Amino acid sequence: MCSHDSSDSVASEDSILGLLSDLRPPERPGFVLSKADAGIPAIFLVEGEKNRKLLRQDDEIRDQIEDERRRAQEKKEAWVLLRLRILDELNDNGSDYLFSWKKDRKLVELYMDKVQNSDPSLVLERSFYYFRNVPVVSVELPEKEWLQLLVTGPCHVMRSSARVRSILAKRGCSLLDLLLAALKWASDPTVLALVEAVLTDRLAGEDEGTLSERLEVSLIIEDGTGFAELMLKVGASLSEDIDLKLVHFNNNVHILVYRLSLIFQYYLRAVKTAMAYSVLRRSFILSSLDFHLNKRSKDPLAEVFMVPVFCALIELHLKLFGSSDSKLSLVASDFHETLVGLQTRVYGEPDKTERAWEHHYTFLETLLFRQKNLTLEALEVLDRLVYLFLGEPESTRTLRPASQIFRLSMLLQFWKSPLSSMETMFSVKLVITIVTKRLNEWQKHPKKELYEFYDQLQVAKLVIQRAIGDLQLASVGSVDRLRISGCLGEIYRDFEYLNAVLEKNRILMQKDEFYET
Incomplete structure (x- = not known):
């Protein structure tokens, strides 16, 4: 039991x-019953x-x-x-x-x-501004009421260089005092131009090394500091590159042109070393590229500042280093290296730089349209600068002859990839500038050349039209697309102008041939 x-x-x-x-x-993934449980x-x-x-x-x-x-x-x-x-x-x-x-x-x-x-439009809205707004130049100068009256009084007093020199000598003042007084008190461009005439006449007439003042000025500019300090006082930037900014104000661009010419013409006659010369050359180029000066005071910039100072720089270089043809090549090479070395960068982005093709072109274009005022040496240097920009060898440099008008179509024939090279864009624009300048004297060209160029221009227009069409299909960056599109538009308008001029000339030539027969 x-x-x-x-x-x-x-x-x-x-x-x-x-x-x-x-x-x-039941057993489930991720749920394991341990021995402890x-x-x-x-x-x-x-x-x-x-x-x-x-x-x-x-x-x-x-x-x-x-x-x-x-x-x-x-x-x-x-x-x-x-x-x-x-x-x-x-x-x-x-x-x-x-x-x-x-x-x-x-x-x-x-x-x-x-x-x-x-x-991308933001990039194109920025421009290069080398000078700030300086209504009154602040320089240290002993209080000399008579000196202020000299540069602000009636202009007829300044019209006689000999009289002004006599006044300065009696008062114990130097040319540097006159320069600083003009910068500080003179607001009339006419007065500044007269002061420049006094300075250049006096300095040009001096015997080398005989005056203590010349020695004094040489010491001031020996390392470029004296010149640089005065440039800062009239508003120049310290930057070595071309900083592109959105907004800038300058209400004194017209008087600034005369101030710059006065400063450069004074200091150029004191330069003794290659280093000091290079300081002035670079500052001259950057000054010439300021957006406000080019936009709002283009003619005075070219006629009062760029042409005279460019000629003076070439004359000084030849004086210091010799005047042979090889020296002219050296002058052009030095200018070209400075221009090629210019880099643009967006404000606040120092690591993003680009070659300043547009500014290089602007500098040459301004001088090309004022070349009739250049000295023979300066014109020769400008010719060499143009061909250095175009990348052509020494043996092909024939800028002056009428045959130059063929260069445009020759350049376009090798333009296989217009969307990849801003250099090519501005090369075309530069050649158009040359051609336009030459066509203003179209009567001097043989009729056969004009006929042939007219035919080649029609081909060139087709090249540009195809490039514009390619731009619509190409996978190119937005910023580059805008830049190239704008440049192509300008080139096409230039072509239309050339076409109109040549068409008119061709009609006239046909009439001439009719009457000749």
Whole structure:
């Protein structure tokens, strides 16, 4: 009896254990029942896993929120930095005017949107400004009322160089005093031009090394510091590169041209070393490229400053280093190296630089249209500069003969990839400038040459039309696309002008031939 009861008890326990084992949760990925959990009721294990999953999800959500908060903070900081960067650029404007977020918010936001959207037009809106606005030049000069009256009084007093020199000698003043007085007090371009005439006449008539003043000036400019300091006082920049900025103010560009001419003509006659000469040459080129001077005072810039100083620089180089034909090549080479070395960079991005093709072209184009006022030596140097820009060998340099008009179509024939070279673009524009200048004297060209060039111009127009069509299909960067598109448009308009001139001339020549027969 007892034995039977014992076996029933064991069977009952086995059935209970079997029921409990049936309650064990099924195997699931990621849920492993460890030996330590073997004695824990399954219900608690399931709830524990749910809690752990909720905790993991909570951690993930917390991390996502933190990442979003961090990104939002970084975006806000970047937005603030961009706003400050735009304001810094706007406020580096050459004047005392200050932009602010409060009163200029729309303008700042406009530029910020363009930066954030990588709008290529923003690059084209920037220009090179070498001079800040300087209404009154601040120079140290002893208070001499008579000197102020001399440069602000009636112009007839300044018209006699001998009389002015006599006055200066009696008063114990130097030519440097006269220069500084004119910069400080003279606001009439006529007076500044007369002062320059006095300075150049006096200095040109001096015997080399006989006057202590010449020695004094030589010491001042020996390392370029004296000249550089005076250039800073009239508003010149310290930068060695062409910084492109959005906004700049200068309400004194007209008087600035005369101030620059006065400074350069004075110091050029004191240069004795190659180093000092290179300082003046580079400063001359950068001064000639200022956007406001070219945009608002183009003719005075060329006639009062660029042409006379360019001629004086060449004359000085030949005086210092010799006047042979090889020396003219050296002058041109030095100028070319300075121009080629110019780099443009967007304001606030010093590491992003580009070759200043447009500015190089602008410098040559301005002189080409004023070449009738150049000396023979200066004209020869300009010719060499043109062909150095075009990359042509010495033996092909025939700028003056009428055959030059063929160069344009020759250049275009080798223009296989117009979308890849701004150099080619400006080479074409430079040749067009030369051709346009030559066609103003079209009567001097043989009729056969004009006929042939007219035919070649039609071919060249087709090349440009194809290039414009290619531009619509090419995968070229947006900024380059805008630049090239604008350049191609200008070239095509120039072609239309040349075509009109040649068409008119061809009609006239046909009439001549009719009457001749």
